[in-house]
Amino acid sequence: MEYFVKSGAPSKQRSGCVVVGVYERRKLSEAAQALDGATGGAITQAMRRGDMDGRRDDTLLLHGLDGVLADRVLLVGLGRERDFDDKAFVRANGAAIKALRKTGATDAVSYLTHLVPRKRDLSWSVMRAAMIAESTAYRFTQCKSKPEPQEGRLTRLTFDVASRSHLPEGEEALRRALGIAQGMMLTRDLSNLPGNRCTPTYLADTGRKLASDYPAIKTKVLDEKKMESLGMGALLSVSRGSREPATFTVMEYMKGPKKAKPVVLVGKGLTFDSGGISIKPAAAMDEMKYDMCGGAAVFGAMKAVAELGLPINVVGIVPASENMPDGQANKPGDIVTSMSGQTIEVLNTDAEGRLLLCDALTYVEQNYDADCVIDMATLTGAVIIALGKHASGLYANQPTLAKALTAAGELSGDRVWELPLWEDYESALKSPFADVANVGGREAGSVTAAVFLHRFAKKLRWAHLDIAGSAWEQNPKGATARPVPLLMQFLLQRVDNSKQK
Known part of the structure; x- marks a missing residue:
C-alpha cells in the first residue's frame, strides 16, 4: 500500500472514500461537520434515521453524496468523546481499515488523524494510524500453495493534517511509521x-x-x-x-x-x-x-x-x-x-x-x-x-x-x-x-x-x-x-x- 500526508477540506477530496469520525450520541467530529455542511445535512439525516449512533467499532458507508467530490464517505464510530483515548484511536483506525477493504475503493483519505487523544500530538496520531493500517493488512501466506487474494482493492491511503504547516511533521511521522x-x-x-x-x-x-x-x-x-x-x-x-x-x-x-x-x-x-x-x-x-x-x-x-x-x-x-x-x-x-x-x-x-x-x-x-x-x-x-x-x-x-x-x-x-x-x-x-x-x-x-x-x-x-x-x-x-x-x-x-x- 502507498501512503501520503496532505492537508485539505474533506469535501474537496477527489478520492474513492473520505473517512471521518462520529462520537457516540451522534456527535460529529469537525471533519464530519464540514462534510455535513457541504452536503446539506446528509450525515445528520443518516444519524436521525438510526443508521449509526457513533458507538465504538460501528461504521457506515454513504455513497454519492451531493457536494462531496469523493465517491464514498465512511463514518467511523468513536465512542464517547470524553473517553476518546489511545485505545479508542487504535480501534477507530482499525475499524476504518477493515471497512475500507470491504469496499471497491482503491484510494481513501482519512481525517481520523485529526482526532488526537489527550497527551498525544500529531506525530503520534499519524504514526499510529499508519502502523495500524499496515498491521491490519498483514497476511502470512508464505507456506500456502495458493495464497488467498487480499480482500478489497485499497492501494493508496492518505492521512490528512489540519494545515499545510503541519505537513513536514506529518511526513516525518509517516516515514518513521513505515x-x-x-x-x-x-x-x-x-x-x-x-x-x-x-x-x-x-x-x-x-x-x-x-x-x-x-x-x-x-x-x-x-x-x-x-x-x-x-x-x-x-x-x-x-x-x-x-x-x-x-x-x-x-x-x-x-x-x-x-x-x-x-x-x-x-x-x-x-x-x-x-x-x-x-x-x-x-x-x-x-x-x-x-x-x-x-x-x-x-x-x-x-x-x-x-x-x-x-x-x-x-x-x-x-x-x-x-x-x-x-x-x-x-x-x-x-x-x-x-x-x-x-x-x-x-x-x-x-x-x-x-x-x-x-x-x-x-x-x-x-x-x-x-x-x-x-x-x-x-x-x-x-x-x-x-x-x-x-x-x-x-x-x-x-x-x-x-x-x-x-x-x-x-x-x-x-x-x-x-x-x-x-x-x-x-x-x-x-x-x-x-x-x-x-x-x-x-x-x-x-x-x-x-x-x-x-x-x-x-x-x-x-x-x-x-x-x-x-x-x-x-x-x-x-x-x-x-x-x-x-x-x-x-x-x-x-x-x-x-x-x-
Missing part, C-alpha cells in the same frame, strides 16, 4: 514460519541478508566450533539434542557518534522448543515455533533502525538453537558450565532459553562497552499467568532504564509492567551441586527466571523483557511483532533527546 512497519513485518514473518523452515541456520542467514540489504549493518555468525572455543557451555548444552546446529548472530549498526556507547539488543532464538527430556504436553506444542519471537524482534528492530537510517549505535545479538529430546540432550540433574565460568544445574530441560541468554549476556559484557542491554524472550508461562497478553514483563537493574522503557511502552501502545528483581528470590535458585539451578520451583517463575539472568548481567545496565504472553496471539493465531514498537520508540526517543542537547 520504517517500523517494515521491521514488524520481518518479525512476524520469521515468527510465523514453521520450525522445519525457520531453523537456527535460517535465522543466521536472515542476519546475513540484512547486512546485504543495508550496508550500515555488519553481521558475523559464530558457529558451534567458535562458540565452544569461547566457552559457551550453557548454550551448546541445549543444541546437543538437535540435529540442527546452533548459531550465534551478531549484527552491528554503528551510525551514531564514534564515542557513543551502543544499545545492545539480545533475543532468544529458540526455533522450536519441545521441552527436551522434560518434554511438553502435546496440546498446542505447535505454538513452540514462537519460542524464537525474541530473536525475531531483534532482527525486526535492526531492519527498522537501518530502514530509517537512525544516527545511533545499536548491536543486535541472536543466540539460536532447537531444544529437542535426544541421547545427547541435557538430562535433569546435568551440570553445565556457562561462558562466565558459573556452573548451572539443569533441573528442568524446558527452562532452556535462559541457558542461551546467559551466555549471550556474558558475550556482550566481554565484547561491548554497552550503554544498556535489553534482552527479550518468550521465557516463562508464569508471566502469562501474572500479566496475560496485554503487557510484557519488565525487569531492570537500573531505575532510569525501567522508566524509559515503561514510557516508551505507553507511547507506542506496546506496554510493559515492571516486576521485582529482588535478592530475596535468589534463594529459590540455590543448588547443592552447582553455583545455581536453572529453575526455582512453581512460585514466581517469571521473577526467578529474571533473577537467574541477572546473575550474568550484574556488570551491565540491563533490562529483561518476558514476552511469552505478548509475542503471539491465539485468535486468529499469529505473531504480533511485539516488542518491536516498544524498542523502536525507546530508540527514537534517544535520537530525539540527543538532537535537543
